[in-house]
Amino acid sequence: MRRIAVVAALLALVAALAVWLKTDARTPSRPGGRKSKGAATQVTAAVEAGAPAYGVARRADVDRSGVGVVRARIVDRDGSPVSDGRVILHCLASGTDHSAPIEGGVVEVGAEGEFSGPGCRGIVCAELRHPTLVPRDPWVLEPNRPAVTLVAQALERVVGSVSDGEGHAVAGAQVWVRRGDDDDPGALPPFTSRNTVSDGEGFFSFARVEKPPCDPCGEASGRCEPGDARDVPTYASLMLIARAPGFRSTEKEVSVDDEEGWQIVLAPPLAPLHGTVRDAEGRPYPRARVLARAHARGYEVHQARVEDGQFSLGELGEGSYDLRVVQDGVELANSGGHVAGEAVALVGSVPAPGRAVTLAVVRRGTDEPVSGAVVDGGPFAGARTSSDGTVGAGDVLPGTYTVGVRVRGLRSQRGQVTIPGDDAGPWTGRIEVDDSP
Structure with missing residues (x-):
């Protein structure tokens, strides 16, 4: 009897050990080797590659000891790839109660809807920036996993x-x-x-x-x-x-x-508002434009070039318009209360003949010319410097002009050029650019 009792006790101990081992094998480990007291599940709209795009999948627990990379592909409700837009990745770090954008986590969506970006030690949420689509479900991604499929739906x-x-x-x-x-x-x-x-x-x-839809990162940061x-x-x-x-x-x-x-x-146009623009001596301006703004509709603006002193403004609506004449950003004349079909004679406040201007673009602190630079502003409209680094314009009126310069490989730069009004002879100036990329 004593031997039977011992054997029964040993069998009970072995059975208990087997149950304990089986339970331990199902319990995932936390980073550092400690056992979790309970398996946690979280909701994600990410669907494993190859699985149906619809529905909500269970988020598996993964090792977040490294930053890693998240990968996904965006499709619409019909399964077609979303080929444009931008994704901003946010991180809800482990052990924190707020989220923040991931550094370098602003990524463009590719031609087949694919994108990839940096992960983090925590939950990664994907925010979609698109003019006509929003996520169908919250998008939560896992670093260092195969690409998943995310579903977007059209705005009403x-x-x-x-x-x-x-x-x-x-x-x-x-x-x-x-x-x-x-x-x-x-x-x-x-x-x-x-x-x-x-x-x-x-x-x-x-x-x-x-x-x-609100994701965990948005909820933690108060964006929801x-x-x-x-x-x-x-x-x-x-x-x-x-x-x-x-x-x-x-x-x-x-x-x-x-x-x-x-x-x-849409109604057919009224008769054009037309007229002339000349200086006090009756001379035309070479690059003048007439701007017409509706008096009762400030958002409505029309413009016309002055050709040989003549202009015509079509497609005007009902009511009066205020007129401004400008050349190279300098206002020459203004007049108000004009209507479609009227003929107007506008006289500029400065003489039409200007002076020939040559502008040299050089590297700052040197006389080294910069060829191929694009110069915009004032009398220059997309002019490109020649091999000696210069651009030119004729009949430039006196005044101060803001000029922008774009050089390949360098940042866009701006400067001011003042054309004196002392005489009508040729004038040469320079503008310096930095070597800052």
């Missing part, structure tokens, strides 16, 4: 059309949305952009603002504001403005929730 869109008075579609019309005159100045537009262009069939659309995006004060009244070549500018008040869609009918 408000659709409209542009046509002429005979019902024909107008393609290529520029369409803007703006706040109504009596609206709250602190209100925000309800769309991701304020302007768009009608397509070949005259249709256009605006994507509505929507909040992306409660409520719906439409709870934010937006324009109570909307004005649509449409312009297209061959038509006058048209505006229409609309409602965001118009179920029939927005329909804009």
